[in-house]
Amino acid sequence: MLQQEGASALSFTRENEHISELLDRMHEVSDLSSLGALAEWDQNTAMPDGAGEMRGDQMATLQGLLHERWTAERLGQLLDELEKPGVQDGLTDADKGLIRESRRGYDKSTKLPRTLVEELARVQAASFEAWRKARTNNDFASFAPWLARTIKLQREIADHFGFDETRYDALLDQYEPGMTTSKLDTLFAPVREVSAALLKRIQDSGNTVDDSCLQGNFSAEKQMALSEAVLRGMGYEFGRGGISRSPHPFTTSFGSPFDVRLTVNPDPEFIQASVMAAIHEGGHALYEQGSASVLARTPLAGGASMGAHESQSRLWENNIGRSLPYWRGQYAAIREAFPEHFANVDVETFARALNKVQPSLIRIEADEVTYNLHIIIRYEMERAMINEEVAVESLPGMWNAKYREYLGIEPDTDSKGILQDVHWSSGMGYFPTYTLGNMYGAQIFHKLHSVFPDFDERLAKGETAFVLNWLQQHMYAYGVTYLPEDLVTRVTGEAPNPDHFVRYLTNKFEKIYSL
């Protein structure tokens, strides 16, 4: 029954001439965007340094063309026509999603004046350089004027996009359509509370986790082969993808679901870096490879939002990939790759080592308990910046105070503090999607357990295809057809609810740390 609904929701009404024309236009912009993504990927993985300036010119030409297409008068007329009352009656969910996402793209391209777009590009480029140098030299003062300009520009952008409640909502909406500050505050409060409380209980217990078995000497080639095996085991299709190396792991699509590639970066002394990154990127990639074919070459192929995307990378990496049942089923591959190192390490020790909790100053190194505290600090600071509640020169102090309050530690340099992330050199509104992802992931994980009461047993037998199949059918296939909150509700039968994450985190770490 569900499947049938899905099948009809996931088709376009080509007989409607406006839908048909919109589809043709979206095919064109999707194709050009995919070629642009390929050029960027090449830039990050293979392009020689000497080609950088010319590639910039080539990309500017492509962006110009895309802008021309996204701002076409005819596209605006078509959307106006399709948004008239009653016109969408009888259209499929995919049709409606296509109209909604085309409108988003059109508005995004037409609402900002050209001068603002150009200034933004200039400021982002200069601000990135300033941030890079400031971090190297631990010199926040040299970055401060750029951060001030970024805040000013982001406020202007928000005003052009428009918002109902607060200015920050307009920025958030770029990455998480439909999400608002007031919803976030409700969702994040229990997460902040339980994370801080759990951390304190773990520290007070005096119990520890030993992760020394993850350290050693691991050949990069073998780690690459292991990453490939792990991905294959998850169900990632190499016939529609590929793996390579880059300094920072990432996943990118040159047209989902048919071409979704990822990178990892083995650390020769710490096996966790490559294996867990492969599972994380694999989660992103499975989501992209899961879009229904009919959505290909439209803005509906891919993930519903940054939060929805992160929910899948985290679900596979944390909820599944850092669980003992999963490693009961997969540990043989690790032992086979590095037999001498792991000969005397049992699977319980290995899986436990992946869950060491330790408050650190660096977000990207954080464990599951502390990760969201890093995010919430950034979210609270972004709101204060956009609302002009704090002077730029006071931001490092605010950062440090929040770290002391939430994590009990404080950076001794701004490089390890407010300067650690690249994000604020380009914009604001993105950070919350990481924690939304963790929450959505836990809620979907809970749903999986209720659908499959023998979930852990099957994982422990080495099965994962049942997980992928279910996610594929109930979530991945729909791509961007639904807004993220609607999607989570459809997948789990419940609106986004932080309780699942709170319960997951508490149960898991009470057990690991014998609290």
Add this chain to the structure above:
Amino acid sequence: MLQQEGASALSFTRENEHISELLDRMHEVSDLSSLGALAEWDQNTAMPDGAGEMRGDQMATLQGLLHERWTAERLGQLLDELEKPGVQDGLTDADKGLIRESRRGYDKSTKLPRTLVEELARVQAASFEAWRKARTNNDFASFAPWLARTIKLQREIADHFGFDETRYDALLDQYEPGMTTSKLDTLFAPVREVSAALLKRIQDSGNTVDDSCLQGNFSAEKQMALSEAVLRGMGYEFGRGGISRSPHPFTTSFGSPFDVRLTVNPDPEFIQASVMAAIHEGGHALYEQGSASVLARTPLAGGASMGAHESQSRLWENNIGRSLPYWRGQYAAIREAFPEHFANVDVETFARALNKVQPSLIRIEADEVTYNLHIIIRYEMERAMINEEVAVESLPGMWNAKYREYLGIEPDTDSKGILQDVHWSSGMGYFPTYTLGNMYGAQIFHKLHSVFPDFDERLAKGETAFVLNWLQQHMYAYGVTYLPEDLVTRVTGEAPNPDHFVRYLTNKFEKIYSL
């Protein structure tokens, strides 16, 4: 003095508003073409199989856009304006080349009716498949109807393009601008004669060359490293390029001179395949990397024609790369890569082995003496086909008769005969550029010897930078500024002249085979 002339020839007159507009338009089409080349490269080196159909759609979108740009009414007006009598007085050579090449692109895109272009694409795709199967099954009859359609289409194309003397000239002009059948006949006659005569003298002499030292067991990784070292030695810049593996070696540009990459394909049992392919592709790549920066992002960046391009791959591969002086300077790298294998092989034996003459049925395996006979057979057959002087079913017999006449051998299957090359599944007029390349290469090689009387001594000392510098300054920098014949004349001080190749070939092989 020459350099100063060059400097002024190689600039665009931006003050002329028509040149300036033309340049902007050509930047746009060059950028889009480069992104298309990147997508094709990806298709040949990294793209997963499952993405093939979608990539086809993406490329079709890009080609559609390019066609739109190349057929723009405004481009036609601009060219008409710039071609009016007297308008080009005072313009630079680069300006004139830009107008000429823009006209070529405009005509190529506007002279063929859309229906013909679409039919050609369809026939080429189907014909390629038919050829592939026919070659596998040694079944010329199944390919014959496709070859007949190709001949018919090529005749139509030639009629749309127009020609002064014979229909074949219009096809030839696509690859070798300005070249005609009557010029070719004059140039090719002595080449055919000397090649056949030399082959006979070698065979009659009973003398042989032993190439067993090139066979053995050579690790692919070491061959890749060796290829890289050889390329570095030639002056190929990895900072504006890169090397990877693909089933067939090729060079491609994503915007010359800044991004020119190549591939090789090591044969684990035959070292010549990777090393000589690296030098061959290196010749192509040096030419592309040599274009003056000012020509970047215009149709003037790159090689003047297919023949001019092949002249550089052959000059580096054959004239230089199969010479004893070159290997006196470079042999250490071979020995270092495979010390055991080459410990008892002296450099004379190695260089001699690279020059074994043996008539074979397969063009791509041919030596310098027989290679052009393979080409001339194809050229003569193409002319007969385009002039409808021969029935399609008689072509295999014609092929075999020519092989018997020119090379003294005859294929026992069509798969090793008329079906061996992919070219006739897509079009005609390309083959002659290979032999033109050999001729131009020998003529330029002769010029280099007269400029540098100690040419061989310097090669033997391991020097090659003096060769590259001279070619860069006198030939490569100009890109497509001049028509190929004019370019050869400028570089060598003499119009294309087959005598140089005849003398080069005779002297070299009389010595090697002690004739």
